[in-house]
Amino acid sequence: MVESVKEMAPDLPCILYYFFFFLLLPSSLVAQRNGNVKVGDSLTAGDEAALWLSPAEDFAFGFHQLGQKDLYLLAIWYHKIPDKTIIWYANGDRPAPKESTVKLTAEFGVVLNNPQGGEIWKSGPGNGEAASGFMNDTGNFLVANEGGEKLWQSFDLPTDTLLPTQIMEKNDTGGLSSRLSETNFSRGRFQFRLIEDGNAVLNTINLRTGSPYDAYFWSNTVDSNSSNAGYQVVFNESGYLYVLRANTKREPLTLGSVVSATENYHRATLNFDGVFVLYSHPKNSSGNERWSVVRTMPENICINVSGQTGTGPCGFNGVCTISTDQRANCSCPPRFSLLDPDDRYGGCKPDFPTQVCAEDVPNAPEDYELEEVDNTDWPFSDYESYTPYNIEDCKKACLQDCFCNCSSTSYWLVWLAFAFLFFYHKKFTRTPQVERAVQSNLRCFSYKDLVDATNGFKEEVGRGSFGIVYKGLIQIDAEVSEERAILTYWAYDCYQAGMMHALVENDEEALDDMEKFERFVMVAVWCIQEDPESETNHEDGYADARRHNSSWCSTMSKPI
Numbered sequence: 001m002v003e004s005v006k007e008m009a010p011d012l013p014c015i016l017y018y019f020f021f022f023l024l025l026p027s028s029l030v031a032q033r034n035g036n037v038k039v040g041d042s043l044t045a046g047d048e049a050a051l052w053l054s055p056a057e058d059f060a061f062g063f064h065q066l067g068q069k070d071l072y073l074l075a076i077w078y079h080k081i082p083d084k085t086i087i088w089y090a091n092g093d094r095p096a097p098k099e100s101t102v103k104l105t106a107e108f109g110v111v112l113n114n115p116q117g118g119e120i121w122k123s124g125p126g127n128g129e130a131a132s133g134f135m136n137d138t139g140n141f142l143v144a145n146e147g148g149e150k151l152w153q154s155f156d157l158p159t160d161t162l163l164p165t166q167i168m169e170k171n172d173t174g175g176l177s178s179r180l181s182e183t184n185f186s187r188g189r190f191q192f193r194l195i196e197d198g199n200a201v202l203n204t205i206n207l208r209t210g211s212p213y214d215a216y217f218w219s220n221t222v223d224s225n226s227s228n229a230g231y232q233v234v235f236n237e238s239g240y241l242y243v244l245r246a247n248t249k250r251e252p253l254t255l256g257s258v259v260s261a262t263e264n265y266h267r268a269t270l271n272f273d274g275v276f277v278l279y280s281h282p283k284n285s286s287g288n289e290r291w292s293v294v295r296t297m298p299e300n301i302c303i304n305v306s307g308q309t310g311t312g313p314c315g316f317n318g319v320c321t322i323s324t325d326q327r328a329n330c331s332c333p334p335r336f337s338l339l340d341p342d343d344r345y346g347g348c349k350p351d352f353p354t355q356v357c358a359e360d361v362p363n364a365p366e367d368y369e370l371e372e373v374d375n376t377d378w379p380f381s382d383y384e385s386y387t388p389y390n391i392e393d394c395k396k397a398c399l400q401d402c403f404c405n406c407s408s409t410s411y412w413l414v415w416l417a418f419a420f421l422f423f424y425h426k427k428f429t430r431t432p433q434v435e436r437a438v439q440s441n442l443r444c445f446s447y448k449d450l451v452d453a454t455n456g457f458k459e460e461v462g463r464g465s466f467g468i469v470y471k472g473l474i475q476i477d478a479e480v481s482e483e484r485a486i487l488t489y490w491a492y493d494c495y496q497a498g499m500m501h502a503l504v505e506n507d508e509e510a511l512d513d514m515e516k517f518e519r520f521v522m523v524a525v526w527c528i529q530e531d532p533e534s535e536t537n538h539e540d541g542y543a544d545a546r547r548h549n550s551s552w553c554s555t556m557s558k559p560i
Helices: 002-011 014-024 027-034 391-399 447-453 482-486 488-496 514-527 538-546
Strands: 036-038 042-044 059-065 071-078 086-089 101-105 109-113 119-122 130-135 141-145 150-153 166-169 176-179 187-194 200-205 212-218 230-235 241-245 250-252 264-270 276-282 292-297 319-322 328-331 336-340 343-350 368-374 382-389 406-415 420-432 551-556
Touching: 042 059, 059 086, 059 130, 101 130, 109 141, 109 150, 166 187, 176 264, 187 230, 187 264, 328 343, 368 391, 382 391
Parallel strands: none
Antiparallel strands: 036 130, 042 101, 059 071, 071 086, 101 109, 109 119, 130 141, 141 150, 166 230, 176 187, 187 200, 200 212, 230 241, 241 250, 264 276, 276 292, 319 328, 336 343, 368 420, 382 551, 406 420, 406 551
């Protein structure tokens, strides 16, 4: 048959030749060209050429290999960009082995079977009516009956990503769910949903039951009048994400303008660390471009996830620090190690036997030591609070308490070289005693260091307030001595005498902006006084500075 067509070709119009040529192709290859899939069409895991492509080939539906393993994910991904970013997947909890097949059936819609014919996943509902499928250029795969009526579409069952033209309804099938990790597509610990009161929220969940814990981000679209509350989450064709209220008012989740949707792809993905990110990417990629961040929600995942139940992005005992792109960096406290060596977001375990409170088990204070971790907290773990307690009192309390695994102390710290004041937070984790070399490290800061670390001092403290903004960027690894605290007399006297230059000696940057420098000396002086309304009674104020480590102490049952 093929030979006869070739012999006829010179005498036939070109269009007739191509018509006969397409008739000879397997149906799955025809589907690759126009997005159409017929009942009976199938793909096989491991066959890299077996794809159902959208008409413009922006998206592909098929099997995505997981790493170097012979395991495959039935997924939809961006086909034209180099990293083939996945935007939907079917069998995250049950990866398919090589030679598995996916087939469009009239009875059950899209069906995924293992090589032995056992069912792994199916879309439904087919009800004997499914006639065709279509891979759309919006990234939506749908199944329709003979009359073209939609029976099922992937947009109705989003995984971790929303795409332009996609809409999320209130209480819509669980909303978005993060992956468990970057490479593990099982259900993760974070959700994005539009809940009954009209708020679009991010929250953690109980992995075993799926029940939600406290929200850590809100769209603030709740209203006692239901006609004004959030109604839908809409990602429009321009790449603009917003909550649509029932009164048609839009509450933006995209802040500012967005790049052209004609020239760029857009997506909104709930990442495995709980950060919901809006991205854009050039469509005509040269191979070097990466996804650009439009917005992250929340801005600091380490601080915002602090509910009384569940874990943060780093798991139990994990220490979270925020990266420059507002993603979580996870590490373990001293003498703890990763629970799973291949997953630094999965929590940490102690590298020592944990203590027990039993009469026949000794728990003498000398058997343990406290490891210091600055500017770190385990929220809602406190069970005892002591006030006033200095650092040594706090350590002693924890060592004498068999329930205590961690203790915390906080106080005001005066850095007298430039008369700036920072909130200093110390955390101690309890570990068995080991021999080790002790090293004290005191870091000095230039005026430029302080300007950089505090974002140019853009946020100031009002008169009479103890609330200096704590940015968590300055770490000082030694206690401030009592002698330094006495030097506040000198700093205040220099201020009174108009000799501020004496505090900074020859630091040209400070000398160039003495007005701002003077203002912050005043802030520091106000903040160390016991009577914040007083501007001149520095005798009382400096007494507080000399007691800088007499603050509060709390003991905690975490980590472990």
